[in-house]
Amino acid sequence: RLAQLEITLLDWMEAHKGSRKYVVFANKCWPSFQTQFGCVPCYVNSRLTARGIPVACEVDIYGAISEYIGACISEDAVTLLDINNSVPADMYVESIKDKYNYTLKDTFMGFHCGNTASCKLTSKTMKYQLIMHRGLEPDKEPDITRGTLEGDIVPGDITFFRLQSTADAKLR
Secondary structure, three states, rough: OHHHHHHHHHHHHHHHHHOOOOEEEEOOOOOOHHHOOOOOOHHHHHHHHHEEEEEEEOHHHHHHHHHHHHHHOOOOOOOEEEEEOOOOOHHHHHHHHHOOOOHHHHOOOEEOOOOOOHHEEEEEEEEEEEHHHHHOOOOOOOOEEEEEEEEEEOOOOOOOOOOOOOOOEEEE
């Protein structure tokens, strides 16, 4: 299913980009995607992003444009994360303190279902989307909720960038 999705998106992209050199996607990834296509698109999104085709989830147009700008500037794979600025102290001690030269204040928690390119992860595992699984397949093994890519972001320098608008679609 995931391979078929990737081939379909690449074929659609080639058929619709016309004279344009670059393409980005802002795909609807849930809640209907799993029931209609039988998987979550996160892993495929990560593979496209690694190829220089930015993909934003949840039809996030400003996220897709932000990723495109980031990819053009960096000439590298980019990602789109939800950010929580606090890493629990016990998690910092267990997973970061003695492995990397970062203080607790140097760290942040970034999360998403799995659209980050695997080349940007230190450890990676294909899994299933836990929240969707609870709602769509509560009493059985994951099937249609499979397809997320989980892992830790490679340590190093990063740039935060995001376009956003007001409620009436004005850029600020």
